[in-house]
Amino acid sequence: xxxxxxxxxxxxxxxGGLTIKNFSDGELYVKFQESIxxxxxxxxxxxxxxxxxxxxxxxxxxxxxxxxxxxxxxxxPYFGYARQDRKDQPRVSIASKLMANILTEAGADRVLTMDLxxxxxxxxxxxxxxxxxxxxxxxxxxxxxxxxxxxxVAPDVGSLKMARAYSKKLGAGLAFIDKRRPKxxxxxxxxxIGEIEGKNILMxxxxxxxxxxxxxxxxxxxxxxxxxxxxACTHPILSGPAYQRMEDSPIDTxxxxxxVPLQKPxxxxxxxxxxxxxxxxxxxxxxxxxxxxxxxx
Numbered sequence: 575x576x577x578x579x580x581x582x583x584x585x586x587x588x589x590g591g592l593t594i595k596n597f598s599d600g601e602l603y604v605k606f607q608e609s610i611x612x613x614x615x616x617x618x619x620x621x622x623x624x625x626x627x628x629x630x631x632x633x634x635x636x637x638x639x640x641x642x643x644x645x646x647x648x649x650x651p652y653f654g655y656a657r658q659d660r661k662d663q664p665r666v667s668i669a670s671k672l673m674a675n676i677l678t679e680a681g682a683d684r685v686l687t688m689d690l691x692x693x694x695x696x697x698x699x700x701x702x703x704x705x706x707x708x709x710x711x712x713x714x715x716x717x718x719x720x721x722x723x724x725x726x727v728a729p730d731v732g733s734l735k736m737a738r739a740y741s742k743k744l745g746a747g748l749a750f751i752d753k754r755r756p757k758x759x760x761x762x763x764x765x766x767i768g769e770i771e772g773k774n775i776l777m778x779x780x781x782x783x784x785x786x787x788x789x790x791x792x793x794x795x796x797x798x799x800x801x802x803x804x805x806a807c808t809h810p811i812l813s814g815p816a817y818q819r820m821e822d823s824p825i826d827t828x829x830x831x832x833x834v835p836l837q838k839p840x841x842x843x844x845x846x847x848x849x850x851x852x853x854x855x856x857x858x859x860x861x862x863x864x865x866x867x868x869x870x871x
Contacts, residue, residue: 575618575620575835577651577847580849581852585857590607592606602629604634613643617647617649619634620833621653622654635677639680646681646684647856649685649852650686651832652688652809652833655669659671674698678699685701686704686855686859688851689707689808690780704868706848706868708846709743712778715829722774723801724747724774725746725748725773726741727768727791729750729777730750731752733750733778736778737750740776744776747768750768751791752766770800774800774802775795776804777804780809783814785815785823786819788807788828789819789820789825792805792824806830809833810828811834820840827842827844828844832846832849833848
């Protein structure tokens with residue numbers, strides 16, 4: 575994973591040696607290539623689809639514990655299944671709680687992650703969890719690349735707290751979009767609350783999956799008189815029709831981080847690295863120092 579290598583570079587160390595392969599039937603096999611007895615181990619693995627990603631992490635945690643590692647921290651830049659955090663209808667799984675249980679049962683002593691889709695997922699874990707925010711890299715970028723006459727827009731009510739934080743940090747106006755979701759991966763814009771006519775817009779969210787919400791919101795904002803639309807999200811899942819929707823949308827630039835590798839490049843997408851934040855957090859966890867200064871949303 576490119577982010578793991580970048581974190582190691584920022585930390586001034588090298589990644590440990592691993593053997594990860596598939597047997598003929600597809601079954602995963604993992605092995606540490608050196609002794610880790612008594613070591614403080616940080617396993618860096620995001621868990622987007624396919625499910626092999628979470629399975630690989632679980633096997634590595636188990637292998638580390640069985641190799642007598644002193645402590646195993648699961649560093650999960652993007653925590654998959656976070657959108658399934660409650661029973662919003664009958665007979666469905668609370669998948670994020672199940673993932674938390676499995677990681678703990680596998681032997682994770684601690685979890686380090688970034689921009690959970692639902693912050694209450696922190697309470698699903700029975701081990702310490704440190705929750706980082708990508709806002710530091712985005713705020714630094716927009717402080718350096720100033721946008722005049724700026725209004726920060728939350729594309730849905732769920733991202734309103736995040737948008738308010740950006741608005742305060744950047745000294746910008748604030749607006750949000752009232753939407754409804756008739757079914758999964760389908761979003762419809764209902765109302766825009768706030769002054770956006772003649773403004774340059776920055777939309778912020780924690781993740782973009784099929785890009786329906788963000789592109790519909792951008793089209794609605796432009797139709798209401800917005801001058802330009804820039805978007806920023808931490809986790810660029812960008813599945814299914816997402817890339818085509820982005821190309822066809824009025825969004826000028828989409829800023830993302832490297833918590834999830836892009837499936838393909840796009841002229842509209844700019845990647846900012848969060849490796850420095852994770853490297854600093856890992857060092858502070860290792861030395862038992864406080865990392866509260868990194869919890870800046």
